[in-house]
Amino acid sequence: MTDTPLPFNDHTTTHTPNNAAPTADPLTLLATSTDLEDIDFTGLDLRATLKHPTTPRTFTRCTFTETNLRGTHLAEAVFTDCTAHAADFTGALLDQARINRGSAAHANFTDADCGDLLCDGADLANTKWSGAMLGGAAFTGCRMIGARLTRHRGLGITFTRCKLAVANLNGLSLRGTHLTGLRLTEADLGGVDFHDATFEDCRLADANLRAADFTGADLRAADLGELTLALATQLRGAAISPDQAAQISAALGLTVLS
Numbered sequence: 001m002t003d004t005p006l007p008f009n010d011h012t013t014t015h016t017p018n019n020a021a022p023t024a025d026p027l028t029l030l031a032t033s034t035d036l037e038d039i040d041f042t043g044l045d046l047r048a049t050l051k052h053p054t055t056p057r058t059f060t061r062c063t064f065t066e067t068n069l070r071g072t073h074l075a076e077a078v079f080t081d082c083t084a085h086a087a088d089f090t091g092a093l094l095d096q097a098r099i100n101r102g103s104a105a106h107a108n109f110t111d112a113d114c115g116d117l118l119c120d121g122a123d124l125a126n127t128k129w130s131g132a133m134l135g136g137a138a139f140t141g142c143r144m145i146g147a148r149l150t151r152h153r154g155l156g157i158t159f160t161r162c163k164l165a166v167a168n169l170n171g172l173s174l175r176g177t178h179l180t181g182l183r184l185t186e187a188d189l190g191g192v193d194f195h196d197a198t199f200e201d202c203r204l205a206d207a208n209l210r211a212a213d214f215t216g217a218d219l220r221a222a223d224l225g226e227l228t229l230a231l232a233t234q235l236r237g238a239a240i241s242p243d244q245a246a247q248i249s250a251a252l253g254l255t256v257l258s
Contacts, residue, residue, distance in 0.1 A: 041067045214238035
């Protein structure tokens, strides 16, 4: 008897190789890694992911445009070449954080804890710092045109080679500091405490100096703009150079003879 061959059924499934690894979404990456590069968080709400203290994070070339970071924990975080245009850091913990280059223009740091914050070469134009803790904060080589630093908390804030034109520093304490390379043209310096401060290569032309305290301040190396009698009155108590004194005398119609 001849066996009838059974029909051959091939159930083997052929898989098409796919070497492309799936890309995790930004929130998953933020929750699982502390060192992030080139991640776009634009418009996202990061409060839930960053609500608890964790290992200090590093962000490199990341984008936080219009991102919600209110009340987040970012102590000792390092932001390098990041973009945070109009980001909301209200009430965030940024103690000992670093912002290296990049831009946070129009960002809101109201009531944030920025103690010992270090900003180097960053664009911080039109940022808001009202009520922020800025004790020991240092800004070096930053573009801070139009920034608002009113009602901040803490002492020891320093600025070096920063552009602060039309910024609002009303009531700021810069007592005893050495100010180098500041551009304060048309800035609001009303009520600022410059007691015993030293100015080197600083420009204060057309700044509002109403009620500012210059007692013991050294303005000999500062560009004060046009020296008038009204301006001289506002600088009462400061040390000025012979050339500056001559300009004030000229404004009064006086001739100084040697």
